[in-house]
Amino acid sequence: MSWWNSDSDESSLGERYDESDIRIRPNPKANKPRTKTRPDHADAVHGMVTGVDRGRYTVLINEISVTCSRARELSNNAIVVGDIVNVVGDVTGVPGSLARIVRVEPRKTVLRRSADDTDEVERIIVANADQLLIVIAAANPEPRVRLVDRYLVAAFDAGITPLLVITKCDTHDPSEFLANFEGLNMPIFRSGTDQVPLEELQKALAGHTNVAVGHSGVGKSTLVNVLVPDAKRATGHVNEVTGRGRHTSSSSICFKLETQFGDGWIIDTPGVRSFGLGHVDPKNILGAFPDLELLAQECPRGCSHRSSAPDCSINEAHRNGELGSNGETRLDSLHRLLETFSG
Incomplete structure (x- = not known):
């Protein structure tokens, strides 16, 4: 005699249970629609970042140093010393407390x-x-x-x-x-x-x-x-x-x-032995040399001010000996910096 009578057992199970008896555990996350709308954090307070150390930020808020993390939506944004930020959470600054940076104000420089x-x-x-x-x-x-x-x-x-x-x-x-x-x-x-x-x-x-x-x-x-x-x-x-x-x-x-x-x-800041300028717009380099920038006002439009630039007023003054020894040094420095962007 078989210990399992499939016909009778399936019949009896069907009589005792149906789908309405199955209890489904509620899943709040699944039932709640996702939204891209973020809270406005109207209660956020302002502070200045005074230190950064391995994902933790020291923010000075009303003369109190507060340790902060940053909100997930800021994960792709650099937060650096000097940034003015908006902070929510525990801003008491007591040991072990942790607040959260939710916004970075537009930077002036x-x-x-x-x-x-x-x-x-x-x-x-x-x-x-x-x-x-x-x-x-x-x-x-x-x-x-x-x-x-x-x-x-x-x-x-x-x-x-x-x-x-x-x-x-x-x-x-x-x-x-x-x-x-x-x-x-x-x-x-x-x-x-x-x-x-x-x-x-x-x-x-x-x-x-x-x-x-x-x-x-x-x-x-x-x-x-x-x-x-x-x-x-x-x-x-x-x-x-x-x-x-x-x-x-x-x-x-x-x-x-x-x-x-x-x-x-x-x-x-940490000491550095080199200071790369690969990010700088070459047009802004002349601004570091106001003594030569004055001469450049007579240059033709689009002048690169490099040593090989034709009709450059700075180079013309150099050829005429009008720059003096100090001006010669400044021009050499300008040319060297401009040449780094010759690409």
Whole structure:
């Protein structure tokens, strides 16, 4: 005798159960229609990004440092130091709390660089800065005119006002180096190991968002520590064999600058040994050389201002010996930068 009587069992099962007896577990996600409409976050509060570290953002909100993540819809957008953002969630700043960045306000300026002159992919360094503090050492490491020129191009391309601080002036006379920039309307501050022009710098930086850039080992972080005693930025030394500085700042960070002339902000950035301009529009390069830009007003339309450009007024002044020794150096620097975009 079979232990399974298929006919009788199927018949009895059919009598006892039908589809109406099957209970379907509700699925709220499946029953709720998807929408692309995002919440307007009307309760979001404003803050400024002062630090970025491995997917976490430090945002200053009403003098309180708040740790934030970013909303999923911002996953493809870079958020950098200096950004003004809208934040929701726990903004108390207590240890262990986490808020969320839901919007990034339009940027007024963006300082960027590329890996090299052939790389069109831009790396945004900071946002909303209005002054670029270029820090160069008079010696050890040796100052590089070309690197300063590149900083100037990046500043003019971004619409940021450049200032130059040359450190270690007590160990080497920087006059010959500074002569390369006599044609520029740029404030220059000389600093020694124990003689920082603190009051002059404070007056120039107050009321502005300043970003400090420079080669590793030039004393950039040391200068920030003088301007903001509570910053406590790590400082390093220069390798005596290679002449290169050791990277001590691994990420950009913003500090509040409090002076007798008013408050401001200063952003310390990691030291770089190269500053690619692959992202820059070549038309904006001439803006870094206002002494030559004045001569370019007489150039024909569409003039490239390169050394081979026909009928270029700048080159004509050069051939006529009208530029002077400093102008010759500036023109050489302009030509070198323009040639990097010859493509």
